[in-house]
Amino acid sequence: MVKIIKDYIPKSNKNRPGNYMKPLYITVHNTANTKEGADAASHANFVKRSSTAVSWHYTVDENVIYQHLPLNENGWHAGDGRGTGNMKSIGIEICENADGNFEKAVENAQWLIRQLMTDQGIPLSNVVPHKHWSGKECPRRLLNRWDSFKAGIAVANTNKKPSAKPTKATPTKTAVSNPAKKSFNLPSGIIKVTKPLTKGAGVKALQEALAAVYYYPDKGAKNNGIDGYYGPKTANAVKRFQSMHGLVADGIYGPKTKAALQKALK
Numbered sequence: 001m002v003k004i005i006k007d008y009i010p011k012s013n014k015n016r017p018g019n020y021m022k023p024l025y026i027t028v029h030n031t032a033n034t035k036e037g038a039d040a041a042s043h044a045n046f047v048k049r050s051s052t053a054v055s056w057h058y059t060v061d062e063n064v065i066y067q068h069l070p071l072n073e074n075g076w077h078a079g080d081g082r083g084t085g086n087m088k089s090i091g092i093e094i095c096e097n098a099d100g101n102f103e104k105a106v107e108n109a110q111w112l113i114r115q116l117m118t119d120q121g122i123p124l125s126n127v128v129p130h131k132h133w134s135g136k137e138c139p140r141r142l143l144n145r146w147d148s149f150k151a152g153i154a155v156a157n158t159n160k161k162p163s164a165k166p167t168k169a170t171p172t173k174t175a176v177s178n179p180a181k182k183s184f185n186l187p188s189g190i191i192k193v194t195k196p197l198t199k200g201a202g203v204k205a206l207q208e209a210l211a212a213v214y215y216y217p218d219k220g221a222k223n224n225g226i227d228g229y230y231g232p233k234t235a236n237a238v239k240r241f242q243s244m245h246g247l248v249a250d251g252i253y254g255p256k257t258k259a260a261l262q263k264a265l266k
């Protein structure tokens with residue numbers, strides 16, 4: 001149980017746009033502010049300034065959680081414009097002030113995320129790093145341990161250590177249907193951007209699988225860019241997926257990417 005202090009950004013601020021939001025995702029950040037005293041309270045003051053352009057929903061330190069926005073309003077934290085990250089995700093900043101206990105702040109964030117998943121019906125698969133939306137190296141201190149961070153969310157509120165199969169602890173309410181349940185006939189062999197472009201049902205299945213784990217070939221385009229052609233945008237989706245799954249991020253689809261994708265789809 002961590003204390004949550006509601007200290008909202010004034011409605012007159014431009015970083016409180018007030019667009020209605022039904023949160024479908026939770027986006028995790030690190031403040032990248034290592035100054036002493038850069039705790040949750042100091043970030044609450046920062047986002048309340050009328051000159052501040054960015055905003056998010058919660059800042060977590062080792063002692064307390066500040067809430068800056070109501071959950072049915074969007075913030076500007078994901079770096080994807082009016083994309084899903086900004087418009088449909090709850091932004092959480094985890095403090096890394098030099099005089100704080102980072103690991104305790106991480107634990108508190110895991111606890112908060114677990115509560116939000118249950119309250120909002122958000123599945124663990126929709127808890128994503130900032131990097132997922134914009135490619136930014138954020139949360140910089142958690143990207144190299146993202147899987148164990150998520151495992152810790154799954155077991156938050158219990159005394160058990162994270163187990164090898166944490167995904168069992170899905171929320172009771174699931175408002176978002178999980179497209180990952182579908183099976184995809186992923187192609188074998190190697191696919192890369194060629195001239196003319198490689199096309200066909202295999203590429204389409206790959207694009208659909210990428211979209212199901214939220215690496216859309218071209219979000220905003222017709223059918224999210226799922227068109228059966230392996231062009232630069234599909235290669236970019238593959239690249240983003242590879243970089244988040246410990247693979248060489250070259251945008252070339254092959255057996256390793258296939259295996260990681262099959263795992264992610266489970």
Ligand SMILES: [Zn+2]
Pocket residue numbers: 028029030077130136138139
């Ligand atoms: Zn971030």
